[in-house]
Amino acid sequence: MSVEKSTPMQILVAWRVNKWVVSRDTVEVGAYAYRTHAMDMAKRLHAEAIALGIECYMLLREKDGGWEERRCPSPPRAESRG
Numbered sequence: 001m002s003v004e005k006s007t008p009m010q011i012l013v014a015w016r017v018n019k020w021v022v023s024r025d026t027v028e029v030g031a032y033a034y035r036t037h038a039m040d041m042a043k044r045l046h047a048e049a050i051a052l053g054i055e056c057y058m059l060l061r062e063k064d065g066g067w068e069e070r071r072c073p074s075p076p077r078a079e080s081r082g
Helices: 035-052
Strands: 009-016 019-024 027-032 056-061 067-070
Touching (some): 027 035
Antiparallel strands (some): 009 019, 019 027, 056 067
16 A cells, blocks of 8 residues: 555644643644744654655644634744854
């Protein structure tokens, strides 16, 4: 059996009770007090998807309970060492 396209990575960033929870393919990978920290993790997960050669998409659940599907955030830039 051959598969032409791999399954895309799903990144979920959701406000739950009192923290931002980040999940990759339904598995929680972190919980953060600040949204910027959760988005940083989402960026790292997108970089991982790129390295694996798979596409990704992101679902975002805001504090008001609204859901939005978005493009994955840009992966972090490589830090220059010099």
